[in-house]
Amino acid sequence: MAKSSKPGSSAATKARDAVTHKKIVTMAEGVAKRALGGKEPIVAIPTRARSNTIWNKKKGILQMGEAAQERQLFNLNQAKSFMQTMLHSSSVKDLIGAEKTLSLRGMFYKGLHTVAGTKEKTFADQDESDGILEDLEVSLGALREELHIFAKKAGTVVGNITLIDSGDEIDCRRMGSGGYAIPSIVEPDVIQFKKCEAKFVLHVEKNTVWSRFNEDRFWEKHNCILTEGGGQPPRGVRRLLRRLNEELGLPIYCLLDCDPWGHYIYSVIKQGSISLAFESERLAIPDAKFIGIRAKDYKACGLSDDVQIDLNDNDIKRAREIAAYPWFEGHKGWQREIEGLLSNGFKMEVESLITKDISYVTEEYVPQRLKAKDWLE
Amino acid sequence: MAKSSKPGSSAATKARDAVTHKKIVTMAEGVAKRALGGKEPIVAIPTRARSNTIWNKKKGILQMGEAAQERQLFNLNQAKSFMQTMLHSSSVKDLIGAEKTLSLRGMFYKGLHTVAGTKEKTFADQDESDGILEDLEVSLGALREELHIFAKKAGTVVGNITLIDSGDEIDCRRMGSGGYAIPSIVEPDVIQFKKCEAKFVLHVEKNTVWSRFNEDRFWEKHNCILTEGGGQPPRGVRRLLRRLNEELGLPIYCLLDCDPWGHYIYSVIKQGSISLAFESERLAIPDAKFIGIRAKDYKACGLSDDVQIDLNDNDIKRAREIAAYPWFEGHKGWQREIEGLLSNGFKMEVESLITKDISYVTEEYVPQRLKAKDWLE
Numbered sequence: 001m002a003k004s005s006k007p008g009s010s011a012a013t014k015a016r017d018a019v020t021h022k023k024i025v026t027m028a029e030g031v032a033k034r035a036l037g038g039k040e041p042i043v044a045i046p047t048r049a050r051s052n053t054i055w056n057k058k059k060g061i062l063q064m065g066e067a068a069q070e071r072q073l074f075n076l077n078q079a080k081s082f083m084q085t086m087l088h089s090s091s092v093k094d095l096i097g098a099e100k101t102l103s104l105r106g107m108f109y110k111g112l113h114t115v116a117g118t119k120e121k122t123f124a125d126q127d128e129s130d131g132i133l134e135d136l137e138v139s140l141g142a143l144r145e146e147l148h149i150f151a152k153k154a155g156t157v158v159g160n161i162t163l164i165d166s167g168d169e170i171d172c173r174r175m176g177s178g179g180y181a182i183p184s185i186v187e188p189d190v191i192q193f194k195k196c197e198a199k200f201v202l203h204v205e206k207n208t209v210w211s212r213f214n215e216d217r218f219w220e221k222h223n224c225i226l227t228e229g230g231g232q233p234p235r236g237v238r239r240l241l242r243r244l245n246e247e248l249g250l251p252i253y254c255l256l257d258c259d260p261w262g263h264y265i266y267s268v269i270k271q272g273s274i275s276l277a278f279e280s281e282r283l284a285i286p287d288a289k290f291i292g293i294r295a296k297d298y299k300a301c302g303l304s305d306d307v308q309i310d311l312n313d314n315d316i317k318r319a320r321e322i323a324a325y326p327w328f329e330g331h332k333g334w335q336r337e338i339e340g341l342l343s344n345g346f347k348m349e350v351e352s353l354i355t356k357d358i359s360y361v362t363e364e365y366v367p368q369r370l371k372a373k374d375w376l377e
Numbered sequence: 378m379a380k381s382s383k384p385g386s387s388a389a390t391k392a393r394d395a396v397t398h399k400k401i402v403t404m405a406e407g408v409a410k411r412a413l414g415g416k417e418p419i420v421a422i423p424t425r426a427r428s429n430t431i432w433n434k435k436k437g438i439l440q441m442g443e444a445a446q447e448r449q450l451f452n453l454n455q456a457k458s459f460m461q462t463m464l465h466s467s468s469v470k471d472l473i474g475a476e477k478t479l480s481l482r483g484m485f486y487k488g489l490h491t492v493a494g495t496k497e498k499t500f501a502d503q504d505e506s507d508g509i510l511e512d513l514e515v516s517l518g519a520l521r522e523e524l525h526i527f528a529k530k531a532g533t534v535v536g537n538i539t540l541i542d543s544g545d546e547i548d549c550r551r552m553g554s555g556g557y558a559i560p561s562i563v564e565p566d567v568i569q570f571k572k573c574e575a576k577f578v579l580h581v582e583k584n585t586v587w588s589r590f591n592e593d594r595f596w597e598k599h600n601c602i603l604t605e606g607g608g609q610p611p612r613g614v615r616r617l618l619r620r621l622n623e624e625l626g627l628p629i630y631c632l633l634d635c636d637p638w639g640h641y642i643y644s645v646i647k648q649g650s651i652s653l654a655f656e657s658e659r660l661a662i663p664d665a666k667f668i669g670i671r672a673k674d675y676k677a678c679g680l681s682d683d684v685q686i687d688l689n690d691n692d693i694k695r696a697r698e699i700a701a702y703p704w705f706e707g708h709k710g711w712q713r714e715i716e717g718l719l720s721n722g723f724k725m726e727v728e729s730l731i732t733k734d735i736s737y738v739t740e741e742y743v744p745q746r747l748k749a750k751d752w753l754e
Contacts, residue, residue, distance in 0.1 A: 100593075106735070109684070109728055109729050110735070113683055114682070150585070151585070153533075165552070165554055165555055166553045170551075170555070174545040175545060176544070176545040176560070176567075177542055177543050179557075179558045180555055183554040183588070184588070191553075206529070207530050208483065211480065212479075212480070306498070349482075354487050358472070
């Protein structure tokens with residue numbers, strides 16, 4: 001096994017950090033230069049809003065447009081956020097120097113203090129701090145992970161792959177019933193892929209479903225990697241899936257509930273989200289496949305009415321919104337799927353397949369769909 | 378490394394399953410015997426309610442009292458729950474026979490059908506199903522885990538211990554930045570402790586705090602095991618901590634927020650909860666220690682007012698309720714602690730120590746408290 005090393009101290013990390021460090025220094029120098037030249041200090045922050053989100057049909061991902069806002073020091077409405085941006089930039093520089101990472105909550109506390117000579121706090125709450133960090137990501141063109149900031153982690157993995165995490169060799173074939181917990185930061189300097197026989201990734205929504213697949217050793221029988229993201233997968237999970245897809249060429253099959261929430265999760269995995277459109281280039285997986293649950297399964301699998309969960313008004317509204325997403329709008333398969341959901345009038349969960357048999361989903365449903373190449377994409 | 382095996386197929390599992398199987402058969406035979414003898418079929422279900430919860434001062438845990446209710450088939454109010462109890466018993470017998478486990482949600486679906494000749498479903502919702510499963514646990518005297526039922530998992534571990542999980546060797550010293558995900562079922566037939574040098578367990582509330590400790594390799598420097606439970610730890614995490622405490626004799630130090638929620642989490646880890654009082658014997662850890670955050674830390678650590686989160690009315694109400702718990706009521710240290718929280722008028726999070734320094738909590742706070750044996754218990 002490789003020697004354990006302190007996370008963040010590898011040569012690859014140092015190289016990556018040098019790039020991020022330079023970006024921060026360049027931004028700071030720009031501000032300083034203007035100030036010393038008698039001009040008002042400003043930073044340009046690309047606009048993170050639906051209005052500045054573009055659907056790149058060719059790439060199949062959501063992207064951020066060109067709109068940007070200037071953040072000025074001598075503007076009463078912007079002075080605070082200008083200073084917050086500088087404050088967090090400085091903290092990130094500290095983190096890089098210290099070779100440490102910090103949580104979003106931690107960043108809030110690190111930046112929090114009373115502005116000298118006033119009773120004003122630097123941040124009103126963590127939301128304000130998180131927003132500034134997203135601004136920083138966009139304006140520096142650096143992932144949050146590259147800024148040494150992590151979030152709450154969620155999600156686990158098992159399967160036919162060996163990873164290196166911070167120098168430790170993780171054999172995902174031998175992770176028992178628990179699995180390896182996917183960290184929040186999975187950039188190449190932290191996580192490397194060592195040996196992979198797997199031919200695809202099966203990503204499921206819930207960790208209870210994951211446990212069913214793991215117990216039935218689906219990944220061993222079908223030579224794959226099995227992941228879950230605790231519902232809507234956090235960035236760490238999405239980034240890992242993206243890297244497995246991009247670097248190892250593995251197809252990503254998503255097994256999600258037949259409801260607007262399942263469709264939304266798929267959409268985010270595939271095309272990215274509006275709020276993180278600036279990260280789609282590194283998070284979205286345009287060729288991710290939706291293997292089920294499908295609206296047609298009620299009849300196709302001969303399910304009983306026990307599996308039906310009535311659609312409520314909000315579900316119907318959400319389903320129509322999702323059908324109108326530009327990337328679903330022109331897609332016949334998805335239009336039919338959402339129409340099927342609406343005409344069924346009910347949702348179905350992956351776990352409802354247990355009404356057929358405990359292992360129906362692992363032994364029949366997914367293998368049949370894979371064999372028949374029956375999925376939406 | 379040991380050979381991987383299908384979870385649940387070991388000799389230890391078979392032995393355990395035989396015991397559970399017999400309990401179910403005995404219950405079923407009791408019902409059948411009464412029926413064949415012309416008597417009404419009944420089952421006795423111990424009462425799971427605050428009124429039937431006893432504080433066992435000597436053992437230092439919450440326990441269930443002696444009260445029980447008969448569940449009768451020929452009682453209109455009880456017929457449904459009687460049949461639900463039988464239905465779930467039968468499902469559990471199936472699971473044991475199939476050597477499989479199922480989630481709580483899965484059990485709901487497995488038991489769900491329309492009662493023949495009616496339009497009535499066997500279960501209205503999962504809550505009803507979950508309640509019947511808890512009844513079964515109590516009446517059979519078998520842990521949910523022994524009934525082959527699991528819940529959503531949460532929590533991770535790293536540190537100086539090697540575990541065996543379903544035949545796979547998990548070296549928790551080499552789990553990178555992600556860690557080993559603690560499964561929902563950690564009974565001795567699934568998880569064995571192979572080699573442990575660790576002298577104690579540090580359990581933290583949040584996985585972001587855990588990441589800070591892991592990154593600073595606290596467990597290596599202080600020869601311990603580091604766990605987190607994603608907030609209120611699920612049963613799997615509590616049971617693992619209990620086993621580490623009981624079987625390996627490791628003290629459990631809890632690092633939680635200085636607020637009523639942190640105090641409640643500690644109380645549940647230590648004495649058990651009212652809703653799961655029947656499981657305290659196997660989940661509670663009477664000698665678990667609360668190492669912080671303490672109300673006195675505001676002054677003792679020289680913190681700034683940045684760390685203060687005002688107590689709201691509900692916090693004050695909860696703090697007073699917790700102070701009146703019988704196991705805190707006579708405890709001078711805890712009375713002082715909660716009084717301190719109330720007189721401070723504010724809560725403090727573990728992460729607020731970042732206002733001192735990123736690694737203050739790992740390099741100074743916890744080491745100092747351990748050295749000075751400064752904790753509450």
